[in-house]
Structure formats: structure tokens, C-alpha cells
Amino acid sequence: MKDPVTDFEYPAEWVAACRSPALLPDVRRGLAVLTSSGTVLRRGFTTGTTAAAACKAAVLSLAEDEEITGVGITLPCGIAVRIPVDAYRGTASCWKDAGDYPSDVTAGLEFVATAAPSISGSVQFVPGEGIGSFARNTHRHRQGTPAISEPALDCIRRSIAEGVEEADLPGVTVILTVPRGAEVAQKTLNPKIGVHGGISVLGTTGLVEPWDDHLMEGVLDRIARAPGGVVLTTGRLGLRYSRLLFPEREAVLVGSKLAEALRVVDGDAVICGLPGLILKFMNPDVLDGTGCATVEELSATPEWDDVASREIAAFQERYPRVRVVLVSRDGKVIGESP
Template sequence: MRDPVTDFEYPEAWVAACRSPDLLPDVERGLAVLTASGSVLRRGFTTGTTAAAACKAAVLSLALDTVNEVEVTLPCGITVSLPVDAYRGEASCRKDSGDYPSDVTAGLEFTATAVSSLSDGVQFVPGAGIGSFARNTHRHRLGTPAISDPALDCIKRSIGEAVEQAGLSGVTVILTAPRGAEVAQKTLNPRIGVQGGISILGTTGLVEPWDDHMTEGVLDRIARTNAVVLTTGRLGLRYSRLLFPDREAILVGSKLEEALRVADGDTVICGLPGLIMKFMNPNVLEGTGCATVEELSTTSLWDEVARRELAAFRDRYPRVRVVIVDRSGRIIGESP
């Protein structure tokens, strides 16, 4: 059995030990993960997926009046069904975080209003409760909505599908998060320069149940692997497989400390700079004037800071090699 999201082949012993065999179809579809102990943990849906469902439902309800469920094709390619509440152009969808216990956005409601127009085309408008960038950065301009590219593509694709299904020539969709500004204060948004609301994110469209999955499944997998690459996210996983094809790449999110504790043998950490640099030194941004590690990586300070932190980390973990890449896969930092 293979996980369609991570491409991880589950050992036969894990499948045989499954305590909830009726949930194995969800594992096969990518909606859940199977752990070494036999438990099945549900993946949740990102803010991007939830927002896309609300927008699609609002458009469909212009033609169908009442809509209770919509299908959304996620950035990872999986099509899922989400419950919604939609009536005559007004829709809402609440964020399901699955079995991830630390998601502060769990249950957050996204609402969408759709109005048909005579002119062709789709207009998508982020409204109240959706955050925006408070200053210019190398990737975002002041006032730009805090919506990641994969999430925005998912939202626009979902709206387009609904427009076609409803037989409309054009539509305007306004997305809001009534408690977005309040919930955003519990996230990293205030520290990374996003103001006024929540970010709309989702590289795969799914939320991983990392807290439990790391304890039961991934740690066991790391302990059994002699030559492992630990990575922190989806892009890191992709580039780790390209850069180290002879190693097993394992996604551990922010749990690098736990992963290194059980890693045996030659170990590599590979991924984008944010989580890795913060793991090596939580105070790495002090005195730099940068709000994020990614921003730091684009300044003239990066080379000096990266060399210093990588050398200090190598002193603490002499058997661990660190390779830091940017979003294009270019190596921007490497252990001495």
C-alpha cells in the first residue's frame, strides 16, 4: 500500500497490524496515514482547501439553490468531498484539521458570496479576515493578500469548475473569514508581517497529523533507516529525492530534534531555510532586521550567517550534514 501524497510505501507489517482495517481505504486515498503501531490518523484540510470549498459552493448555489457538499481537487491531485452550507450565493465551510491536535485554525469558518455577472470571466476578491502583507518583501508587495500560489490556484480552479457546472458566463466571488483577524493573532502572522487576518495556505491541500504521526510511525521508520535524509516540507521532500537519490527521504516537519534523537548512521538534513535555521538557532534573526529566515536568505547577510550557523551546528552534530535549498532547488547553504 502506497501513500499517494508522500509516495511512501507502507510496510506489510504495518498494514497487517492495522487496528482499524475499515479505514484502510482512506489511507489508500491519501486521506489518512497508517502508523507503525497500527493506528490510523486522519489528515485534515488546509485553509486553502476550505476556502476553495466555500467559494465553489457559493457559485453552485446560484444555480442549485441549496448545496451541502462539494468536490475539490487538491494541489496534490487528490479529489475530496467537503461538507458546506450554501444557499443562493452565500456559502460557508469550516476547517477540518483531522487528527492534528495543535492546529489553532481548527474549526475556522470561511464564508463566500457569489454574484453572477453578464460579462465573461471570474473575479475573486479576498475580503475581511483574510490577511495581507504589511510591507514589501522579495516575494510579496505591500497589501498583497496572504494567499499562497497553490492555494490560489485551487480556489480559482474550484470557482471555474462551478461556473461551468452552473452554466454561468461570469461571476464575482468574495471570500471572508469572520474570525480571521482574531485567530491570526495565535499564528505566526504578526511576526512575519501579515496583518488583518489569516493566511490562506496549502502546498498539498492536506494537514498532516504530525504530532502523533512522528511519535508512532515516522520515528520508527527513521530508526530503521541507515542512510536517511530528514526534510521539513513538500518542496524539501522533492529536492531531497533529487539531490540524494540513494537515500530514503523522510518528511518530519518541525520535529527535527525528535528525528535526530533516533537517527542511526549517516544523516542529512535537507530543505528550505526557515525551519532548519530556526532549529539550529532559534535566535538566528536577531540583529538582522529581517522578519523571516526566507527574507534573510535574500540579503547580503545570508552567506555569513549561514556559514556561522552551519559550522556551529556541525560542532554539535558532527555526523549530520545540512543542505539548505531555495524554492527553485538551488543549494544556498551546506555544512562545511
């Protein structure tokens, strides 16, 4: 049995040990993960998925006389899901489902979309109250740009377009708001990374992994017994590039749990991925004195090469058997162990 999100092939003994066989169909669909102990942990849905569901439901409700309670969404990872909503006559609500991820501060957050037919026949999406925006210019974002990631924005726009087609509308304008977005954003990293006024709408796959506070029992087991060494990575793009750069090794997504992962590594290992979490793990104070709000911003400055080389060298003194490879979002190696 294979996880369609990560392509990990579950060992037969894990499947045989499953404590909840009725949930194995969700594991096969990618909506849950199976650990080595047989525990099934449910994946949640990202803010991007929640936003897309609210927007599509609002559009569909323009053509329905009865309340809509669920909509079909195709996630950025390609999996089709049905999301519960509450929609009627152009207004829809969808509540963020965090799955079994216990530390999700956006869990239960309401997303509200309002749709109105467009006389001009155009299709417009308008981010509104509760969605954060960038407080200053960076090399990737302009000041005032809504804090919505490209995969999430693509999912939202595609879902709106599907709703327009299904409802047979000439065009529509959809306004998305998050009523408690500004309040909840204060519990996130947004104030530190220069996003103000609300939450970020994110989601590379459309799904939230359930690992952070579960000690990653299945992941740690995979790391400990990985043949031929292991590549540890922190996110989806890092996982993709790790597989391309190190096809002979097993690449394992550990998120922010690099310290726990390194404790169970047997032999040599590689840490590979985008520099943000990795450099902050190696040195939590790496941004001090740089004038940059994020590691990604630092990576676009002339000081980057010196900073990256210095931090990697210091890290290798502590972990001489761990190689570090930092990559940009387009897969270019921008820092590595000598």
C-alpha cells in the first residue's frame, strides 16, 4: 500500500498491525497516514483548501434553492476530496479541519466567501478582511500583496472556475474573508515575517501533516532502519529535490523535528531542503544583525554565501557525519557542506 501524497510504500507488517482497519481506505486515498505501531493519524486540510471550498460553495449556492452542505475540491497534490460547508444564496462558510495535528492554531477557524454574479462576465477573486498582506517589499512579494501562496491561489481560482461552470454562470465576483483572521494571526509567525492584518492562506499539497506532537513514531522508525543512509528534509519542495539529488537514499520529511530525527540516525545522513527551517535549526539567531526578517530574504542578499558557509561549517563540527545541502525554490543548490 502506497501513500499517494509522499509515494512512501507502507511495509506489509505496518498494514498487518493496523489498529483501525476501517481507516485503511483513508490511508490509501492519502487522507491519513499509517505509523509503524499500527496507529492511523488523520491528515487535515490547509487554509488554502478551506478557502477554496468556501469560495466554490458560495458560487454554487447562487444557482441552488437549497442549502449546500459539501463541495468537491481537487487538492494541489491531485487528490479529490469532499469538504463540508454551509452555503446558501451566495454566502458560504467552511471551517478549518486540522485533522490529528494538535498544534494547528487555525483549527476550527471560519472562512466566509460571498459570491455575486458578474454583469461583465468576468471571474474575480478578492481577498478581504482577515487575510494577511506583506508589510514591506521582499524579493518575492510586493508590499500590500495578499499572503496567499501560489499553490493555494491556484486551488482557489480553479475551484471558483469549476463552480462557475457547474452553476452555468457567465461570471462571478467572490470575496473571501476570515472573521477572526487578524486575531488568530497573532499566534502565528506572521508578525515576525512581515505579514500583518490576518493569517496566511497556504498549502503546497492541500493537506496538513499530523506529525508535530506525535513524536513521529513511524517517521523515526523509517529513519532508523533506512538502508544506505537517509536524507532528512523539512518540506514538500525539499522532499522533491531530495529525491532528485539523492535517488539512492530514502528521503524522509521530518518538518521541524530535525533534532529528534538526528538522534535516531544510524551512520551518515544528509539534511537537504529550503534553507529556512534548516538554518534556523542550526543557529536560531542566524538573522541577528542581518536586517532580514526571514532566511529566504537573507538568501537573496550578497551576504548569503558567507553566512551559509559559516553556519554549515559550524554545524559540521557538531555533526561531522551529516552533510547539509540547501536548495532554492527552483532546485538550485545555494549552500552545501564542503
